[in-house]
Amino acid sequence: MCSYKLTYFNMRGRGELARYIFAYAGIPYEDIRIEWKDWKSIKPSIPFGKLPVMEVDGLTINQSLSIARYLARIAGLTGKSRLEEVTADAIVDTLNDFTLLIPWNEQDKALKKNMIDDLFDNQAPVLLQILEDGLKDKQWFVGDSVTWADLYWHICFTTFNVLREGFADLYPRLKSLKDRVGNIPEIAEWIKKRPSTEF
Structure with a gap:
Protein backbone atom coordinates (compact mmCIF):
# COMPACT_ATOMS: atom_id res chain seq x y z
CA MET A 1 0.00 0.00 0.00
CA GLY A 76 -12.63 4.91 -9.29
CA LEU A 77 -14.03 8.44 -9.50
CA THR A 78 -13.07 9.32 -13.07
CA GLY A 79 -15.99 7.72 -14.91
CA LYS A 80 -16.55 4.36 -16.56
CA SER A 81 -15.13 5.13 -20.00
CA ARG A 82 -12.61 7.43 -21.66
CA LEU A 83 -15.43 9.74 -22.72
CA GLU A 84 -16.81 9.91 -19.19
CA GLU A 85 -13.30 10.54 -17.91
CA VAL A 86 -12.68 13.49 -20.23
CA THR A 87 -16.15 14.87 -19.51
CA ALA A 88 -15.50 14.81 -15.76
CA ASP A 89 -12.10 16.43 -16.36
CA ALA A 90 -13.71 19.19 -18.42
CA ILE A 91 -16.25 19.98 -15.70
CA VAL A 92 -13.52 20.13 -13.06
CA ASP A 93 -11.39 22.39 -15.25
CA THR A 94 -14.36 24.64 -16.02
CA LEU A 95 -15.20 25.05 -12.33
CA ASN A 96 -11.54 25.67 -11.60
CA ASP A 97 -11.38 28.38 -14.28
CA PHE A 98 -14.18 30.19 -12.45
CA THR A 99 -12.46 29.92 -9.06
CA LEU A 100 -9.34 31.48 -10.59
CA LEU A 101 -11.38 34.60 -11.41
CA ILE A 102 -12.12 35.22 -7.74
CA PRO A 103 -9.85 38.05 -6.47
CA TRP A 104 -8.62 36.16 -3.40
CA ASN A 105 -5.53 38.34 -2.90
CA GLU A 106 -7.03 41.77 -3.57
CA GLN A 107 -6.27 43.97 -0.56
CA ASP A 108 -8.66 46.83 -1.35
CA LYS A 109 -11.90 45.64 0.26
CA ALA A 110 -14.20 47.86 -1.79
CA LEU A 111 -12.55 46.84 -5.05
CA LYS A 112 -12.64 43.18 -4.02
CA LYS A 113 -16.36 43.39 -3.27
CA ASN A 114 -17.04 45.05 -6.64
CA MET A 115 -15.06 42.40 -8.47
CA ILE A 116 -16.88 39.57 -6.66
CA ASP A 117 -20.26 41.24 -7.31
CA ASP A 118 -19.44 41.52 -11.01
CA LEU A 119 -18.34 37.90 -11.12
CA PHE A 120 -21.50 36.56 -9.51
CA ASP A 121 -23.87 38.98 -11.26
CA ASN A 122 -22.53 38.54 -14.79
CA GLN A 123 -20.40 35.43 -15.19
CA ALA A 124 -21.67 32.92 -12.65
CA PRO A 125 -25.22 32.74 -14.12
CA VAL A 126 -23.84 31.66 -17.50
CA LEU A 127 -21.74 28.89 -15.94
CA LEU A 128 -24.51 27.75 -13.61
CA GLN A 129 -27.13 27.58 -16.35
CA ILE A 130 -24.88 25.44 -18.54
CA LEU A 131 -24.19 23.07 -15.65
CA GLU A 132 -27.87 23.00 -14.67
CA ASP A 133 -28.93 22.20 -18.25
CA GLY A 134 -26.25 19.52 -18.53
CA LEU A 135 -27.54 17.73 -15.45
CA LYS A 136 -31.06 17.36 -16.86
CA ASP A 137 -32.65 14.54 -14.86
CA LYS A 138 -29.38 12.80 -14.01
CA GLN A 139 -28.19 12.17 -10.48
CA TRP A 140 -24.57 12.98 -11.31
CA PHE A 141 -22.69 15.20 -13.75
CA VAL A 142 -21.24 12.26 -15.69
CA GLY A 143 -22.76 8.85 -16.37
CA ASP A 144 -24.69 7.01 -13.68
CA SER A 145 -22.26 7.22 -10.77
CA VAL A 146 -20.47 9.84 -8.73
CA THR A 147 -17.19 11.24 -10.08
CA TRP A 148 -14.63 13.67 -8.79
CA ALA A 149 -16.49 16.39 -10.74
CA ASP A 150 -19.44 16.00 -8.36
CA LEU A 151 -17.17 16.16 -5.33
CA TYR A 152 -15.56 19.32 -6.68
CA TRP A 153 -18.97 20.89 -7.24
CA HIS A 154 -19.78 20.37 -3.55
CA ILE A 155 -16.55 22.12 -2.58
CA CYS A 156 -17.14 24.97 -5.04
CA PHE A 157 -20.74 25.37 -3.92
CA THR A 158 -19.82 25.76 -0.26
CA THR A 159 -17.01 28.19 -1.12
CA PHE A 160 -19.11 30.30 -3.50
CA ASN A 161 -21.94 30.41 -0.98
CA VAL A 162 -19.62 32.14 1.50
CA LEU A 163 -18.86 34.80 -1.10
CA ARG A 164 -22.46 35.17 -2.32
CA GLU A 165 -25.05 33.48 -0.14
CA GLY A 166 -27.85 31.95 -2.19
CA PHE A 167 -25.87 32.24 -5.44
CA ALA A 168 -27.41 28.99 -6.76
CA ASP A 169 -30.99 29.49 -5.59
CA LEU A 170 -32.27 29.56 -9.18
CA TYR A 171 -30.61 26.24 -10.02
CA PRO A 172 -32.43 23.45 -8.15
CA ARG A 173 -30.63 20.59 -9.91
CA LEU A 174 -27.25 21.94 -8.88
CA LYS A 175 -28.45 22.43 -5.31
CA SER A 176 -29.78 18.87 -5.25
CA LEU A 177 -26.45 17.57 -6.56
CA LYS A 178 -24.66 19.40 -3.76
CA ASP A 179 -26.98 17.73 -1.26
CA ARG A 180 -26.43 14.27 -2.79
CA VAL A 181 -22.68 14.61 -2.49
CA GLY A 182 -22.99 15.92 1.06
CA ASN A 183 -25.10 12.90 1.97
CA ILE A 184 -22.53 10.35 0.80
CA PRO A 185 -21.67 8.75 4.17
Whole structure:
Protein backbone atom coordinates (compact mmCIF):
# COMPACT_ATOMS: atom_id res chain seq x y z
CA MET A 1 0.00 0.00 0.00
CA CYS A 2 1.26 3.47 -0.88
CA SER A 3 2.05 6.03 1.80
CA TYR A 4 0.36 9.41 1.22
CA LYS A 5 1.21 12.74 2.80
CA LEU A 6 -0.85 15.83 1.79
CA THR A 7 0.52 19.25 2.74
CA TYR A 8 -1.63 22.36 2.52
CA PHE A 9 -2.63 25.37 4.59
CA ASN A 10 -5.03 25.00 7.52
CA MET A 11 -8.05 25.66 5.32
CA ARG A 12 -10.19 23.84 2.75
CA GLY A 13 -9.15 25.71 -0.40
CA ARG A 14 -7.18 23.81 -3.00
CA GLY A 15 -6.39 20.92 -0.71
CA GLU A 16 -9.98 19.94 -0.05
CA LEU A 17 -10.71 18.00 -3.22
CA ALA A 18 -7.88 15.59 -2.42
CA ARG A 19 -9.20 15.28 1.13
CA TYR A 20 -12.72 14.49 -0.17
CA ILE A 21 -11.31 11.74 -2.39
CA PHE A 22 -9.22 10.29 0.42
CA ALA A 23 -12.35 10.26 2.60
CA TYR A 24 -14.60 8.78 -0.08
CA ALA A 25 -12.19 5.96 -0.85
CA GLY A 26 -11.15 5.33 2.74
CA ILE A 27 -7.50 5.86 1.84
CA PRO A 28 -5.33 6.63 4.89
CA TYR A 29 -3.08 9.67 4.57
CA GLU A 30 -1.23 12.23 6.63
CA ASP A 31 -3.04 15.59 6.57
CA ILE A 32 -0.32 18.17 7.20
CA ARG A 33 -1.67 21.69 7.73
CA ILE A 34 0.61 24.71 7.49
CA GLU A 35 -0.18 27.87 9.42
CA TRP A 36 0.28 31.17 7.56
CA LYS A 37 2.81 32.39 10.12
CA ASP A 38 5.06 29.44 9.27
CA TRP A 39 4.70 29.58 5.48
CA LYS A 40 7.58 31.97 4.78
CA SER A 41 10.12 29.65 6.38
CA ILE A 42 8.64 26.51 4.82
CA LYS A 43 8.09 27.87 1.29
CA PRO A 44 11.69 27.43 0.03
CA SER A 45 11.45 23.68 0.68
CA ILE A 46 8.26 23.29 -1.39
CA PRO A 47 8.57 22.53 -5.14
CA PHE A 48 7.59 25.64 -7.14
CA GLY A 49 6.83 27.37 -3.84
CA LYS A 50 3.12 26.52 -3.91
CA LEU A 51 0.72 24.31 -1.99
CA PRO A 52 -0.78 21.76 -1.97
CA VAL A 53 1.81 19.09 -2.53
CA MET A 54 1.41 15.38 -1.99
CA GLU A 55 4.11 12.87 -1.24
CA VAL A 56 3.54 9.34 -2.53
CA ASP A 57 6.16 6.92 -1.28
CA GLY A 58 8.68 9.77 -1.18
CA LEU A 59 7.80 11.28 -4.59
CA THR A 60 6.44 14.84 -4.35
CA ILE A 61 3.59 15.85 -6.65
CA ASN A 62 2.43 19.45 -7.00
CA GLN A 63 -0.67 21.09 -8.52
CA SER A 64 -4.01 20.53 -6.79
CA LEU A 65 -5.87 19.12 -9.79
CA SER A 66 -3.04 16.79 -10.76
CA ILE A 67 -3.06 15.45 -7.21
CA ALA A 68 -6.85 15.07 -7.20
CA ARG A 69 -6.94 13.46 -10.66
CA TYR A 70 -4.34 10.90 -9.60
CA LEU A 71 -6.36 10.06 -6.49
CA ALA A 72 -9.64 10.01 -8.43
CA ARG A 73 -8.24 7.33 -10.73
CA ILE A 74 -7.21 5.22 -7.76
CA ALA A 75 -10.63 5.74 -6.13
CA GLY A 76 -12.63 4.91 -9.29
CA LEU A 77 -14.03 8.44 -9.50
CA THR A 78 -13.07 9.32 -13.07
CA GLY A 79 -15.99 7.72 -14.91
CA LYS A 80 -16.55 4.36 -16.56
CA SER A 81 -15.13 5.13 -20.00
CA ARG A 82 -12.61 7.43 -21.66
CA LEU A 83 -15.43 9.74 -22.72
CA GLU A 84 -16.81 9.91 -19.19
CA GLU A 85 -13.30 10.54 -17.91
CA VAL A 86 -12.68 13.49 -20.23
CA THR A 87 -16.15 14.87 -19.51
CA ALA A 88 -15.50 14.81 -15.76
CA ASP A 89 -12.10 16.43 -16.36
CA ALA A 90 -13.71 19.19 -18.42
CA ILE A 91 -16.25 19.98 -15.70
CA VAL A 92 -13.52 20.13 -13.06
CA ASP A 93 -11.39 22.39 -15.25
CA THR A 94 -14.36 24.64 -16.02
CA LEU A 95 -15.20 25.05 -12.33
CA ASN A 96 -11.54 25.67 -11.60
CA ASP A 97 -11.38 28.38 -14.28
CA PHE A 98 -14.18 30.19 -12.45
CA THR A 99 -12.46 29.92 -9.06
CA LEU A 100 -9.34 31.48 -10.59
CA LEU A 101 -11.38 34.60 -11.41
CA ILE A 102 -12.12 35.22 -7.74
CA PRO A 103 -9.85 38.05 -6.47
CA TRP A 104 -8.62 36.16 -3.40
CA ASN A 105 -5.53 38.34 -2.90
CA GLU A 106 -7.03 41.77 -3.57
CA GLN A 107 -6.27 43.97 -0.56
CA ASP A 108 -8.66 46.83 -1.35
CA LYS A 109 -11.90 45.64 0.26
CA ALA A 110 -14.20 47.86 -1.79
CA LEU A 111 -12.55 46.84 -5.05
CA LYS A 112 -12.64 43.18 -4.02
CA LYS A 113 -16.36 43.39 -3.27
CA ASN A 114 -17.04 45.05 -6.64
CA MET A 115 -15.06 42.40 -8.47
CA ILE A 116 -16.88 39.57 -6.66
CA ASP A 117 -20.26 41.24 -7.31
CA ASP A 118 -19.44 41.52 -11.01
CA LEU A 119 -18.34 37.90 -11.12
CA PHE A 120 -21.50 36.56 -9.51
CA ASP A 121 -23.87 38.98 -11.26
CA ASN A 122 -22.53 38.54 -14.79
CA GLN A 123 -20.40 35.43 -15.19
CA ALA A 124 -21.67 32.92 -12.65
CA PRO A 125 -25.22 32.74 -14.12
CA VAL A 126 -23.84 31.66 -17.50
CA LEU A 127 -21.74 28.89 -15.94
CA LEU A 128 -24.51 27.75 -13.61
CA GLN A 129 -27.13 27.58 -16.35
CA ILE A 130 -24.88 25.44 -18.54
CA LEU A 131 -24.19 23.07 -15.65
CA GLU A 132 -27.87 23.00 -14.67
CA ASP A 133 -28.93 22.20 -18.25
CA GLY A 134 -26.25 19.52 -18.53
CA LEU A 135 -27.54 17.73 -15.45
CA LYS A 136 -31.06 17.36 -16.86
CA ASP A 137 -32.65 14.54 -14.86
CA LYS A 138 -29.38 12.80 -14.01
CA GLN A 139 -28.19 12.17 -10.48
CA TRP A 140 -24.57 12.98 -11.31
CA PHE A 141 -22.69 15.20 -13.75
CA VAL A 142 -21.24 12.26 -15.69
CA GLY A 143 -22.76 8.85 -16.37
CA ASP A 144 -24.69 7.01 -13.68
CA SER A 145 -22.26 7.22 -10.77
CA VAL A 146 -20.47 9.84 -8.73
CA THR A 147 -17.19 11.24 -10.08
CA TRP A 148 -14.63 13.67 -8.79
CA ALA A 149 -16.49 16.39 -10.74
CA ASP A 150 -19.44 16.00 -8.36
CA LEU A 151 -17.17 16.16 -5.33
CA TYR A 152 -15.56 19.32 -6.68
CA TRP A 153 -18.97 20.89 -7.24
CA HIS A 154 -19.78 20.37 -3.55
CA ILE A 155 -16.55 22.12 -2.58
CA CYS A 156 -17.14 24.97 -5.04
CA PHE A 157 -20.74 25.37 -3.92
CA THR A 158 -19.82 25.76 -0.26
CA THR A 159 -17.01 28.19 -1.12
CA PHE A 160 -19.11 30.30 -3.50
CA ASN A 161 -21.94 30.41 -0.98
CA VAL A 162 -19.62 32.14 1.50
CA LEU A 163 -18.86 34.80 -1.10
CA ARG A 164 -22.46 35.17 -2.32
CA GLU A 165 -25.05 33.48 -0.14
CA GLY A 166 -27.85 31.95 -2.19
CA PHE A 167 -25.87 32.24 -5.44
CA ALA A 168 -27.41 28.99 -6.76
CA ASP A 169 -30.99 29.49 -5.59
CA LEU A 170 -32.27 29.56 -9.18
CA TYR A 171 -30.61 26.24 -10.02
CA PRO A 172 -32.43 23.45 -8.15
CA ARG A 173 -30.63 20.59 -9.91
CA LEU A 174 -27.25 21.94 -8.88
CA LYS A 175 -28.45 22.43 -5.31
CA SER A 176 -29.78 18.87 -5.25
CA LEU A 177 -26.45 17.57 -6.56
CA LYS A 178 -24.66 19.40 -3.76
CA ASP A 179 -26.98 17.73 -1.26
CA ARG A 180 -26.43 14.27 -2.79
CA VAL A 181 -22.68 14.61 -2.49
CA GLY A 182 -22.99 15.92 1.06
CA ASN A 183 -25.10 12.90 1.97
CA ILE A 184 -22.53 10.35 0.80
CA PRO A 185 -21.67 8.75 4.17
CA GLU A 186 -17.90 9.04 3.81
CA ILE A 187 -18.13 12.68 2.70
CA ALA A 188 -20.64 13.54 5.44
CA GLU A 189 -18.32 12.00 8.02
CA TRP A 190 -15.34 13.97 6.73
CA ILE A 191 -17.29 17.25 6.78
CA LYS A 192 -18.38 16.52 10.33
CA LYS A 193 -14.88 15.91 11.66
CA ARG A 194 -12.69 18.24 9.58
CA PRO A 195 -11.26 21.43 11.13
CA SER A 196 -13.68 24.36 10.91
CA THR A 197 -12.41 27.10 8.56
CA GLU A 198 -14.14 29.82 6.53
CA PHE A 199 -12.67 28.65 3.22
